[in-house]
Amino acid sequence: MTLRTVTDIRPRDVVHEAGALLGAGYRLALVSAHEQARGLEVVYLFTAAAPDRRTELRLLLPLERPAVDSLAGLSFPAGRFEREMRDLYGITPLGHPMPRRLVRHHHWPRGWYPMRAQTGPPPAFGDPEGPFPFVTVEGPAVYEIPVGPVHAGLIEPGHFRFSVVGESIIKLKARLWFVHRGLEKLFQGRDPADGLPLAERVSGDTSLGHALAFCLAVEEATGLEVNPAAHAGRAMLLELERLYNHVTDLGALCNDVAHSILNAQAGRVREQLLRINAEVTGHRLLRGAVTIGGVRLRALPDPGRLRAIGADIAEIAALAQGHSVIADRFTGTGILPARAARDLGTLGYVARASGLDVDARRDHPTLDLGPFSPVVQTDGDVLARFQVRVREIAASIELIARLAEGTAAGVDPSSGPRGTGVGIVEGWRGTILHRIELDSGGALRRVKIVDPSFFNWPALPVALSGAIVPDFPLVNKSFNLSYAGNDL
Amino acid sequence: MAGVVLQVVLVGLGSPLLVGVMRQVRARLEGRAGAGIWQPWRDLRKLMRRQPITPAGTGWMFRAAPLLLPGTALVVASVVPLVTTASPLDGVADLFAVTALLTLGSVALALAGLDTGTAFGGMGASREVTVLALVEPTILLSVFALSVPAGSTNLGDIVTAAAEHPLSLISPVSLLAAVALVIVSIAETGRIPVDNPATHLELTMIHEAMTLEYAGLDLALIEWASAMRLSLLLGLLAGLFAPWGIATAGAGPLALLVAAVVIALKVTVLGGLLAASEVFMAKLRLFRIPELLAGSFLMALLAVAASYFLA
Numbered sequence: 001m002t003l004r005t006v007t008d009i010r011p012r013d014v015v016h017e018a019g020a021l022l023g024a025g026y027r028l029a030l031v032s033a034h035e036q037a038r039g040l041e042v043v044y045l046f047t048a049a050a051p052d053r054r055t056e057l058r059l060l061l062p063l064e065r066p067a068v069d070s071l072a073g074l075s076f077p078a079g080r081f082e083r084e085m086r087d088l089y090g091i092t093p094l095g096h097p098m099p100r101r102l103v104r105h106h107h108w109p110r111g112w113y114p115m116r117a118q119t120g121p122p123p124a125f126g127d128p129e130g131p132f133p134f135v136t137v138e139g140p141a142v143y144e145i146p147v148g149p150v151h152a153g154l155i156e157p158g159h160f161r162f163s164v165v166g167e168s169i170i171k172l173k174a175r176l177w178f179v180h181r182g183l184e185k186l187f188q189g190r191d192p193a194d195g196l197p198l199a200e201r202v203s204g205d206t207s208l209g210h211a212l213a214f215c216l217a218v219e220e221a222t223g224l225e226v227n228p229a230a231h232a233g234r235a236m237l238l239e240l241e242r243l244y245n246h247v248t249d250l251g252a253l254c255n256d257v258a259h260s261i262l263n264a265q266a267g268r269v270r271e272q273l274l275r276i277n278a279e280v281t282g283h284r285l286l287r288g289a290v291t292i293g294g295v296r297l298r299a300l301p302d303p304g305r306l307r308a309i310g311a312d313i314a315e316i317a318a319l320a321q322g323h324s325v326i327a328d329r330f331t332g333t334g335i336l337p338a339r340a341a342r343d344l345g346t347l348g349y350v351a352r353a354s355g356l357d358v359d360a361r362r363d364h365p366t367l368d369l370g371p372f373s374p375v376v377q378t379d380g381d382v383l384a385r386f387q388v389r390v391r392e393i394a395a396s397i398e399l400i401a402r403l404a405e406g407t408a409a410g411v412d413p414s415s416g417p418r419g420t421g422v423g424i425v426e427g428w429r430g431t432i433l434h435r436i437e438l439d440s441g442g443a444l445r446r447v448k449i450v451d452p453s454f455f456n457w458p459a460l461p462v463a464l465s466g467a468i469v470p471d472f473p474l475v476n477k478s479f480n481l482s483y484a485g486n487d488l
Numbered sequence: 489m490a491g492v493v494l495q496v497v498l499v500g501l502g503s504p505l506l507v508g509v510m511r512q513v514r515a516r517l518e519g520r521a522g523a524g525i526w527q528p529w530r531d532l533r534k535l536m537r538r539q540p541i542t543p544a545g546t547g548w549m550f551r552a553a554p555l556l557l558p559g560t561a562l563v564v565a566s567v568v569p570l571v572t573t574a575s576p577l578d579g580v581a582d583l584f585a586v587t588a589l590l591t592l593g594s595v596a597l598a599l600a601g602l603d604t605g606t607a608f609g610g611m612g613a614s615r616e617v618t619v620l621a622l623v624e625p626t627i628l629l630s631v632f633a634l635s636v637p638a639g640s641t642n643l644g645d646i647v648t649a650a651a652e653h654p655l656s657l658i659s660p661v662s663l664l665a666a667v668a669l670v671i672v673s674i675a676e677t678g679r680i681p682v683d684n685p686a687t688h689l690e691l692t693m694i695h696e697a698m699t700l701e702y703a704g705l706d707l708a709l710i711e712w713a714s715a716m717r718l719s720l721l722l723g724l725l726a727g728l729f730a731p732w733g734i735a736t737a738g739a740g741p742l743a744l745l746v747a748a749v750v751i752a753l754k755v756t757v758l759g760g761l762l763a764a765s766e767v768f769m770a771k772l773r774l775f776r777i778p779e780l781l782a783g784s785f786l787m788a789l790l791a792v793a794a795s796y797f798l799a
Contacts, residue, residue: 145607145691153688167774256692258684258771264518325681325770469611470774473689 004054004220004422011059014044015069021046021055022074027345029424030433031081032448033089035117040066040091044078045422045435049363054422067092077345077455088115103177103487106132115185122182137163137171145469149178156483160472167468172461176486183488187447192218192292192436195444199434200287202449203485208241208286209427210449210485213434215292216366216423217447221438223417224293231367232403233295237286239396239403240301242428244273246389246396247313249480253386254320256474257329265316272309276301303401310397317390321383330383334475336463337380346459347452348430350479353388354380360426370402380463382478429453429482451485491572491735491744498748499565499723502755503715504528506722509756510763517767532712538704546603546701553600554706558713560593561720570723571747573644574737582641583631586724590676591624593713601698608690612697615774619675619682619694622781626672626788630665633791634728637661643727651731661798664791666729671784673721677714679762681772682780692771719755722762726754 009017022028026046034041044057061068070093072079082093083102090113093099107125108114114122134144142165149157157178163171183202187195199214200207212234219226251266274284280301281289289296320326336346341354351358352374359374375391377384423434430452439445460479467475508525515522542550567581567589575581594616601613635641637656638649650657675682678695690697699710727734733750735743772780 143607143610145611147690152690254770256689258680258687259769260686261518261767264520268519323770325772328776329770329773468774470692472691 004056006056006058006420008058008060011061011068014057014059015071015074017057018044018046018071018078019074021057024048026053026055028071028075028078028081029431030422030435030448030450031078031085032435032446033085033091033115034437034446035063035089035115039063040089042068042085042091043435044071045433047364047424049358052364054364054424061091065092066090067094069094070096072096072098075345076343076458080454080458087113089113090116101132103180105177105180114182134161134173134175135171139165141165142170149175158483162469162472164469167470169464169467169469169472172464172472174457174461176457176483179484179487181484181488184447184449187436187444190444191442192222192438192444195436195447196290196292199449202488203451203453203482204285205245206241206427206429206432206451206482206485208237208290209425209429209432210434210451211287211290212238213423213425213427213432213449214436214447215290216425217421217434217436218292218423218438220421220423221417221419221436222421222442226293228367229406230293230295232406233297234290235361235367235369236301236400236403237281237289237295237297238425238427239400240273240277240280241286242396243306243309243393244270244277245428246393247273249477250313250317250320250386250389252477252480253330253382253474254326256477257326259320259323259326262316262320266313269309269312269316276305300404301400303397303404306397306400310394313393314390317386320386327383329471329474330386331381333382333471334463334467334478335379335381336459338378340462341380341459344459344462345455346430347455348427349385349388349392350430350456350459352376353384354378358431360424360431364424364426364431369399372399382474385478427452429480429485430456449485449488451482453481453483453486456481457486489576490741491739491747492566492575492577494744494748495571496562496565498571498752499716499719500562500712502752503719504532504712506719506755506759507715510759513760513763514767517764528711528715532708535703535708535711536705540702540704540706543604543606543701545605549596549599549603550701553596554702554709554713556596557593558709558716560589560596561713561716564589564720565716567643568720568724569644569647569727569731569734570720570751571744572735572737572739573648574735574739575644578642578644581643583628583635583643583646584641586643587624587628587631590627590717590720591620593717594620594676597698597710604701606701608693608697608700611691612694612700615694616698619777619781622778622785623672623676626668626781626785627676629785629788629792630668630672631724631728633661633665633788633795636792636795643724647727647731647734648736650728651734651736654732657729659794659798661791661795662729664787664794666725668784668788668791669725669728671780671787673718673725674762675777675781675784676721677718679718680766681769682777684771719759722755722758723751726751726758730754 026048029047030045032043040061042059046055070082085091087101087104109123142163145162145164148159159175161173162169186198200211202210247266247270251263255263277286278284279299280297282298336354338355341351341356355378357374357376362372375388377388420437425432433450435448436444437446464475505525507528512522512525564586567575567577598613598616601609635646638646678685683694702710733747735747
């Protein structure tokens with residue numbers, strides 16, 4: 001395990017300290033608050049790559065009227081973490097440029113902070129604060145299209161408000177946070193082993209990614225040593241999860257431009273992959289395979305079979321990209337500029353399709369993967385996101401083949417039990433973080449989860465500026481963000 | 489008279505089956521089992537048992553559209569030469585009347601979409617009218633090009649003349665007119681690459697967006713009318729460019745029956761071909777659709793010009 005440094009700072013130094021770290025090439029990966037007897041502890045976790053570095057700034061705020069200087073001027077994600085913290089703990093970010101609610105539900109009364117100890121039962125559904133209007137765009141011929149939160153088809157709840165002239169999108173506002181399950185609170189007081197099934201259910205399509213991040217965090221906290229073979233098995237499962245999700249989305253993207261034959265073919269391939277998952281782990285969605293300290297495999301995936309599937313997928317992708325109408329629909333649609341991608345702190349294939357070379361498999365490794373370089377494209381449009389995922393499928397299959405041959409080596413030995421732990425995993429959507437704290441009895445005291453969707457959602461309206469309304473579903477699908485992983 | 493009754497019954501009962509056949513062709517080509525050709529009828533039966541709902545604030549236009557749409561389609565079905573060229577409505581059976589009736593149905597639905605006051609209804613109506621503005625003139629022009637050799641705008645006369653001189657169909661005029669008519673038929677009936685009848689993505693819809701607020705019997709009527717319009721346009725195509733087997737005035741019952749079987753076969757084949765070609769297509773970007781339709785309009789215009797030069 002890489003050594004994670006923890007620095008206790010005074011609350012008034014936070015802007016200075018965070019600014020120094022961000023200036024040194026770190027990114028803000030997670031902000032977590034926790035209520036203790038002596039006050040509210042806030043932890044800012046910064047990470048950096050090459051070499052893998054993790055630094056925490058820890059500060060303590062009073063329980064009465066907690067407030068801390070905002071980092072929103074330094075980092076966009078920090079501003080969102082602060083709004084989340086304010087809604088859940090009542091910690092006021094001082095000098096925040098946009099101090100509106102983020103995760104707070106419409107029916108939560110003002111002053112009701114669900115993560116605080118003295119919260120009481122959840123309030124009944126109601127409308128305690130009256131309307132929460134959208135910013136109205138004014139001008140001749142501007143009209144609004146409200147969509148959701150209930151959609152046609154199997155889509156999670158989210159409300160999108162388009163301000164439109166003709167077919168061109170002037171402004172898009174996504175209002176999410178309809179699925180708050182109180183997940184982080186459910187972890188509290190559980191034994192780590194009992195927390196694992198919860199971690200698998202953070203976001204249904206990323207059950208392995210979140211389970212693995214949780215296990216890594218617990219292992220760091222307890223100082224549990226994991227042998228390289230288990231790390232290799234876990235890495236293999238992570239790639240299997242990436243494979244079936246990437247294939248599903250390649251088909252779905254074709255379906256969104258009404259070329260459903262490729263969706264049917266992608267569905268056929270997906271089913272083969274899910275069956276391989278079941279053979280390898282006993283569960284089609286890879287649940288129950290990762291355990292704290294190890295991994296349970298029934299069989300190793302057959303590289304030959306996976307390569308045949310890879311050739312199949314390559315053919316589907318080539319058919320899609322060779323189709324002139326599909327190429328026309330994908331090219332130049334929903335461009336996320338590299339600068340915006342960097343400023344918003346995007347992760348995963350969304351970032352890599354916009355030219356950002358980020359991948360936790362290389363940046364925060366659990367084992368030496370050998371020659372591995374992330375797939376990066378620069379155009380930032382739907383086509384780039386499609387192509388990044390096509391190439392990642394091929395890379396994943398090669399990685400699985402290499403891991404199955406058992407040539408991988410471990411990285412670092414454990415540094416002993418320390419009570420807190422951080423797990424970083426490159427899930428199929430992007431970098432997943434779990435940070436846990438254990439109490440003296442070894443039970444979970446605080447679990448903070450960050451799904452890449454939390455970072456990537458703000459990028460969607462940016463990519464859609466200037467797009468036309470009927471292209472929204474396609475661009476949205478090319479991002480394919482999680483609603484549940486975003487709203488815990 | 490018997491021929492026309494047969495024709496209307498055939499269109500009314502057979503159209504949902506045509507949609508079923510097209511969906512089944514598509515499903516099989518995509519490697520899916522498909523729901524069977526009777527599924528559209530099952531859907532209609534299900535919808536007919538349900539209560540229609542009128543959203544608050546809608547007016548008479550919303551109520552009228554589900555009646556106007558199948559009504560105009562049935563009138564067109566009694567006029568267009570499918571089974572027989574002898575229509576009792578012969579006086580109005582010219583191409584202008586037919587195009588106007590089809591447009592009346594489309595406009596009624598577009599106005600009903602606007603009447604709901606929802607964003608989707610208005611969005612669908614706006615897109616539909618954009619398409620309509622290019623489709624209707626193209627239908628007019630392409631049929632008009634074919635009317636020049638016949639010397640009449642009466643559809644029955646055009647088809648009779650073509651059946652008597654089948655060689656006259658082998659000309660650049662009919663080729664251009666046929667391509668133009670195929671493209672606008674696809675656009676008019678809301679099929680790929682212009683619209684996707686199978687999508688659930690509200691924001692991409694054209695035709696379906698206007699019908700989102702309808703339920704029960706009203707929705708059944710609209711779905712039924714859409715199916716009829718599809719088979720009418722395919723029937724018109726078949727009648728104009730392959731006019732064989734259509735009964736003429738004074739034909740006996742046997743000839744009518746044969747004609748009914750022939751037109752059913754022709755439309756089914758055309759529908760199957762359309763469905764099969766859709767498998768290989770993807771939906772165009774919305775702003776490319778006017779380009780496609782303008783191209784088809786140009787071809788129809790060339791067909792008219794050519795019909796004068798080559799006459």
